[in-house]
Amino acid sequence: MFEAIAFYLFAFLTISMFYIAVTTTQALYALSALAAGMIFISAFFFILGADFLGAVQIVVYSGAVMALYAFGMMFFDTTREIKEKQGNKAIILGLSIISAILVVVIVGAPIIGNNITAAYPVTEGAGNVQEVGMVLFTKYLVPFEVAAVMLLVAMIAGIVLAGKKMDLSLTLMSEAEIMMMKEEDKKVHL
Amino acid sequence: METAYLIETVIKIVVILLIFSALAGIGTYFERKVLAFMQRRLGPVNVGPFGLLQVAADGIKLFTKEDIVPTNVVARIFKIAPVITAATAFMAAAAIPFLPSFTLFGYEVHPIVADINIGILYILGIMGVGLYGPLLGGMASANKFSLLSAARGAAVFISYEVVTGLSILAPIMMVGSLSLIDFNEYQAGGFTSWILWSQPVAFLLFWIAAFAETGRTPFHLIANDHEIIDGFGTEYSGMRWGLFFIGEYANMFFISFVISIIFLGGYGDGSFLGAIGLLLKVAFFFFFFLWTRAAWPDVRPDQLMWLCWKVLMPIAVINIVITGIVMM
Numbered sequence: 001m002f003e004a005i006a007f008y009l010f011a012f013l014t015i016s017m018f019y020i021a022v023t024t025t026q027a028l029y030a031l032s033a034l035a036a037g038m039i040f041i042s043a044f045f046f047i048l049g050a051d052f053l054g055a056v057q058i059v060v061y062s063g064a065v066m067a068l069y070a071f072g073m074m075f076f077d078t079t080r081e082i083k084e085k086q087g088n089k090a091i092i093l094g095l096s097i098i099s100a101i102l103v104v105v106i107v108g109a110p111i112i113g114n115n116i117t118a119a120y121p122v123t124e125g126a127g128n129v130q131e132v133g134m135v136l137f138t139k140y141l142v143p144f145e146v147a148a149v150m151l152l153v154a155m156i157a158g159i160v161l162a163g164k165k166m167d168l169s170l171t172l173m174s175e176a177e178i179m180m181m182k183e184e185d186k187k188v189h190l
Numbered sequence: 191m192e193t194a195y196l197i198e199t200v201i202k203i204v205v206i207l208l209i210f211s212a213l214a215g216i217g218t219y220f221e222r223k224v225l226a227f228m229q230r231r232l233g234p235v236n237v238g239p240f241g242l243l244q245v246a247a248d249g250i251k252l253f254t255k256e257d258i259v260p261t262n263v264v265a266r267i268f269k270i271a272p273v274i275t276a277a278t279a280f281m282a283a284a285a286i287p288f289l290p291s292f293t294l295f296g297y298e299v300h301p302i303v304a305d306i307n308i309g310i311l312y313i314l315g316i317m318g319v320g321l322y323g324p325l326l327g328g329m330a331s332a333n334k335f336s337l338l339s340a341a342r343g344a345a346v347f348i349s350y351e352v353v354t355g356l357s358i359l360a361p362i363m364m365v366g367s368l369s370l371i372d373f374n375e376y377q378a379g380g381f382t383s384w385i386l387w388s389q390p391v392a393f394l395l396f397w398i399a400a401f402a403e404t405g406r407t408p409f410h411l412i413a414n415d416h417e418i419i420d421g422f423g424t425e426y427s428g429m430r431w432g433l434f435f436i437g438e439y440a441n442m443f444f445i446s447f448v449i450s451i452i453f454l455g456g457y458g459d460g461s462f463l464g465a466i467g468l469l470l471k472v473a474f475f476f477f478f479f480l481w482t483r484a485a486w487p488d489v490r491p492d493q494l495m496w497l498c499w500k501v502l503m504p505i506a507v508i509n510i511v512i513t514g515i516v517m518m
Contacts (some may be wrong), residue, residue, distance in 0.1 A: 056315075
């Protein structure tokens with residue numbers, strides 16, 4: 001009974017949070033609702049007994065949305081409302097509802113059609129982390145390694161893009177030194 | 191069975207909430223007394239014996255002060271931000287074993303709300319979410335200094351989390367579990383089996399990151415005292431500001447518990463002496479938070495990021511590699 005109560009409570013909370021994230025004109029509301037929704041999703045993992053994935057959901061998405069906040073801080077005054085250019089609202093609403101139903105049908109149909117059994121049944125006595133590790137390092141080793149390489153590429157690209165003059169600190173330089181640096185930059189660009 | 195478990199859990203939650211909100215208040219008294227002692231002042235002396243009732247006076251002041259919500263703020267976010275800080279601090283406490291299990295009126299009590307098998311990951315994740323409080327408070331305040339404080343908060347968040355995660359990984363590899371109770375049992379052999387002796391580097395890194403996690407000096411740069419204002423808390427008044435404080439102090443206590451359990455043997459074999467030992471260790475780590483505040487200056491945000499990314503993170507990675515080689 002508690003599982004059902006928790007499921008419906010968090011289902012309601014998650015959907016209402018994402019609804020706010022989509023419909024509000026206030027950037028801060030949208031970001032906070034997105035973060036809250038992401039964290040509420042972890043409740044489903046906890047209900048299903050996948051504690052590890054639940055905690056990972058919290059750790060990963062709280063950090064990811066934090067980066068969005070940083071962008072929000074840079075690009076807008078987050079305390080003001082934002083006027084969005086919106087087309088026909090009925091079309092947007094209709095299309096999104098239809099696509100949501102389609103996704104549910106596509107994912108749900110095979111489950112209802114035939115009794116799906118777990119390809120990797122739960123090993124007795126093994127914890128959550130061990131199970132994820134076993135599947136990750138046997139069946140899904142190649143996607144795992146590819147993802148690792150992609151992240152490495154992204155990291156190196158990020159460092160190369162952002163890392164110019166990383167050894168310099170503007171706070172430690174005197175005004176004259178900063179001016180000199182700017183002059184040299186102009187010469188290079190010319 | 192189900193009902194008994196439910197009642198037991200609710201009682202535990204209420205007890206932990208009451209004890210640690212009270213401790214957060216008393217923590218402010220300790221902080222003022224310790225700082226006063228180190229700075230050759232008296233600290234609170236007037237209210238009650240040794241100024242002990244100062245805590246109650248502060249509480250009455252916070253509760254009865256007018257709750258001001260300034261004109262241009264984003265009201266809902268502004269109101270919810272302090273609640274996030276306080277609530278996440280207590281949510282993290284759900285996976286911490288505060289004492290060894292004991293028998294009360296013939297009923298065995300485990301002083302942990304939920305012994306989930308990924309305890310430490312859950313605690314660190316929820317404590318990370320706690321930094322949303324200062325961030326949202328600063329961004330919603332419509333105040334430039336608060337916004338700067340929120341930006342520093344985001345910088346602290348992205349810097350320390352990597353160090354915490356990587357430094358804790360080496361002990362986790364040794365224990366082979368993420369549950370704090372398993373950590374405790376791994377070190378049940380006593381003083382010599384503490385993880386501190388086999389993982390001194392991880393211990394130091396985690397301890398340093400704990401200062402950033404709780405936002406204490408030398409990483410008190412979120413609410414930068416040098417601006418004479420209170421950073422993200424500038425626009426807050428009354429109990430909303432008080433909630434930020436409760437969250438900060440509760441976090442200090444909880445992270446002290448976590449450090450003691452992971453690296454310093456926790457409650458040991460579960461005897462009465464072990465329980466007292468755990469409380470003494472927690473008291474030491476709490477005192478150390480106050481000690482550093484009196485002894486060290488704050489660092490700048492760029493220095494914190496330099497420290498976390500260029501010094502501590504490489505050390506943590508090397509520590510993991512060495513641990514892995516030794517374990518193989």
